[in-house]
Amino acid sequence: xxxxxVIALGGNAIIRPGxxxxxxxxxxxxxxxxxxxxxxxxxxxQVVLTHGxxxxxxxxxxxxxxxxxxxxxxxxxxxxxxxxxxxGYMLQSELxxxxxxxxxxxxxxxxxxxxVVDPADPAFQDPSKPVGPFYTEQRAKRIMEGGQYVxxxxxxxxWRRVVPSPEPRALVEERAIRLLxxxxxxxxxxxxxxxxxxxxxxGWEGVEAVVDKDLTxxxxxxxxxxxxxLILTDVDRVFIHHKTEREQPLDRVSTxxxxxxxxxxxxxxxxxxxxxEAAVRFAERGGYSIITALDRLSLxxxxxxxxxxxxEV
Amino acid sequence: xxxxxVIALGGNAIIRPGxxxxxxxxxxxxxxxxxxxxxxxxxxxQVVLTHGxxxxxxxxxxxxxxxxxxxxxxxxxxxxxxxxxxxGYMLQSELxxxxxxxxxxxxxxxxxxxxVVDPADPAFQDPSKPVGPFYTEQRAKRIMEGGQYVxxxxxxxxWRRVVPSPEPRALVEERAIRLLxxxxxxxxxxxxxxxxxxxxxxGWEGVEAVVDKDLTxxxxxxxxxxxxxLILTDVDRVFIHHKTEREQPLDRVSTxxxxxxxxxxxxxxxxxxxxxEAAVRFAERGGYSIITALDRLSLxxxxxxxxxxxxEV
Numbered sequence: 001x002x003x004x005x006v007i008a009l010g011g012n013a014i015i016r017p018g019x020x021x022x023x024x025x026x027x028x029x030x031x032x033x034x035x036x037x038x039x040x041x042x043x044x045x046q047v048v049l050t051h052g053x054x055x056x057x058x059x060x061x062x063x064x065x066x067x068x069x070x071x072x073x074x075x076x077x078x079x080x081x082x083x084x085x086x087x088g089y090m091l092q093s094e095l096x097x098x099x100x101x102x103x104x105x106x107x108x109x110x111x112x113x114x115x116v117v118d119p120a121d122p123a124f125q126d127p128s129k130p131v132g133p134f135y136t137e138q139r140a141k142r143i144m145e146g147g148q149y150v151x152x153x154x155x156x157x158x159w160r161r162v163v164p165s166p167e168p169r170a171l172v173e174e175r176a177i178r179l180l181x182x183x184x185x186x187x188x189x190x191x192x193x194x195x196x197x198x199x200x201x202x203g204w205e206g207v208e209a210v211v212d213k214d215l216t217x218x219x220x221x222x223x224x225x226x227x228x229x230l231i232l233t234d235v236d237r238v239f240i241h242h243k244t245e246r247e248q249p250l251d252r253v254s255t256x257x258x259x260x261x262x263x264x265x266x267x268x269x270x271x272x273x274x275x276x277e278a279a280v281r282f283a284e285r286g287g288y289s290i291i292t293a294l295d296r297l298s299l300x301x302x303x304x305x306x307x308x309x310x311x312e313v
Numbered sequence: 314x315x316x317x318x319v320i321a322l323g324g325n326a327i328i329r330p331g332x333x334x335x336x337x338x339x340x341x342x343x344x345x346x347x348x349x350x351x352x353x354x355x356x357x358x359q360v361v362l363t364h365g366x367x368x369x370x371x372x373x374x375x376x377x378x379x380x381x382x383x384x385x386x387x388x389x390x391x392x393x394x395x396x397x398x399x400x401g402y403m404l405q406s407e408l409x410x411x412x413x414x415x416x417x418x419x420x421x422x423x424x425x426x427x428x429v430v431d432p433a434d435p436a437f438q439d440p441s442k443p444v445g446p447f448y449t450e451q452r453a454k455r456i457m458e459g460g461q462y463v464x465x466x467x468x469x470x471x472w473r474r475v476v477p478s479p480e481p482r483a484l485v486e487e488r489a490i491r492l493l494x495x496x497x498x499x500x501x502x503x504x505x506x507x508x509x510x511x512x513x514x515x516g517w518e519g520v521e522a523v524v525d526k527d528l529t530x531x532x533x534x535x536x537x538x539x540x541x542x543l544i545l546t547d548v549d550r551v552f553i554h555h556k557t558e559r560e561q562p563l564d565r566v567s568t569x570x571x572x573x574x575x576x577x578x579x580x581x582x583x584x585x586x587x588x589x590e591a592a593v594r595f596a597e598r599g600g601y602s603i604i605t606a607l608d609r610l611s612l613x614x615x616x617x618x619x620x621x622x623x624x625e626v
Contacts, residue, residue: 022385059384067379071372072335085398088425097516109489110425112401176422176498203410
């Protein structure tokens with residue numbers, strides 16, 4: 001039995017900060033990312049991939065807005081589904097190439113994934129996740145008066161729509177994902193944290209929300225019984241006392257200690273905090289979690305980079 | 314063993330002629346479509362679904378064009394992948410509801426699907442499939458001079474980009490699709506005919522083309538060893554001598570007779586002709602193909618509606 005990993009790719013694995021997100025940029029970044037993933041697989045790991053979709057769904061929302069007079073805009077859940085198709089296809093394409101050049105014949109499949117959320121989740125009382133284009137104050141207030149969206153000012157950059165970021169409860173496609181993974185398929189799933197849906201009579205209905213991709217990622221990791229859950233971001237390791245004189249990188253930390261650091265406010269909300277939360281949740285069930293930079297993936301698996309979180313140190 | 318069918322949904326199963334394609338319209342149409350599919354499944358058929366994406370990818374291309382100054386436009390293959398995510402999600406959502414209300418517990422999964430095409434396919438010498446927005450003659454000629462696209466005039470409605478429509482050679486995700494179908498999963502695959510890709514060193518590369526969804530559909534039907542291949546469109550049956558005094562609907566026709574009708578020019582290119590071609594190809598390998606209207610699906614399976622094509626009549 002291969003050692004199974006779930007790897008969560010951050011947005012910067014596909015569109016880097018400062019890039020506009022041309023297809024050439026995205027393909028180049030995805031190719032570098034997939035090379036890292038193939039390197040890990042050639043060392044005997046089975047990988048399941050998940051990824052963020054912030055920049056891509058942001059672009060799709062802007063396109064929807066700009067073409068509003070010609071094409072009816074799609075709601076956030078449908079835009080999220082589009083971004084899963086887009087990113088999944090790009091990953092499939094580059095992974096096939098990297099796996100082939102590493103001499104591996106592994107089928108790659110993107111599963112369009114819905115994530116169940118609870119309408120009673122307190123997040124619905126406090127929409128806080130910014131999505132889509134920036135608006136002027138005047139336009140934002142007009143949109144809010146229309147009652148359609150909640151808008152908030154984003155420091156100096158204008159106003160943006162904010163949506164709830166509820167907890168992931170389960171993946172709707174869990175049986176199929178499990179089946180494919182057990183058959184040795186490289187599965188790309190729950191992109192962007194999954195398309196949030198709520199239970200309605202007999203089925204599911206899309207919800208205007210964004211689920212944190214790492215919180216969903218740890219659900220995915222538990223579903224496939226991964227031994228490790230890796231969150232790839234833009235820093236080598238997690239810091240405590242970040243950006244102070246006492247700044248200190250974490251190499252290995254227990255789930256208990258990590259929870260104490262969280263309570264002490266060491267990690268930025270909306271940035272490192274949900275990553276640590278997701279990593280801790282997975283490790284509390286017995287596996288290991290690693291938070292590291294994309295290019296440190298292989299080193300981190302050898303314990304030579306990254307922050308590793310386990311139940312006991 | 315259940316009787317296995319591949320059902321190819323036409324564009325009108327999701328956005329009907331004259332509709333703008335609001336999310337409410339699409340959801341309502343998809344719900345009606347999924348009710349038909351669930352009815353067939355409750356009669357003991359296992360179903361694999363495929364679908365067109367013309368109106369959806371058209372809208373995505375318009376959105377890309379309108380937001381061009383803010384967001385780098387994505388190429389056709391990426392837009393196709395987006396449309397697979399979008400339509401697959403909508404179908405998954407409504408199928409879950411319809412299956413549950415019919416008392417069936419069948420997992421539903423959309424597989425983002427690439428279709429292999431041959432760069433030597435003669436279609437690349439003669440781009441003929443119109444995609445995306447209409448342009449004025451002046452703008453179209455400027456775009457053509459830029460060398461990026463081939464544009465053609467579309468009768469009285471303006472100029473449009475045309476792309477090649479090559480033959481489907483194989484589905485890249487065939488192993489995963491087969492695995493899921495054999496495990497009893499309701500698979501949605503090769504939407505819009507699949508994302509066209511060509512083989513490059515060790516992998517695949519997207520191609521700016523559109524593959525006919527029914528031609529890919531019959532490949533899918535052969536892949537999963539379906540007994541029947543159903544093409545759902547907006548007419549109850551196929552006609553010969555269409556729109557003349559001698560007009561005659563076809564109930565049952567042999568593949569040989571159908572090929573003769575094709576050669577005699579009874580079917581409109583870009584409309585009924587590729588459907589009959591796809592239906593004949595599947596039937597020539599031993600199964601049955603049916604071309605009928607969406608709401609005649611169940612009747613057609615009883616032989617009481619539609620045009621059925623088999624090797625021998």
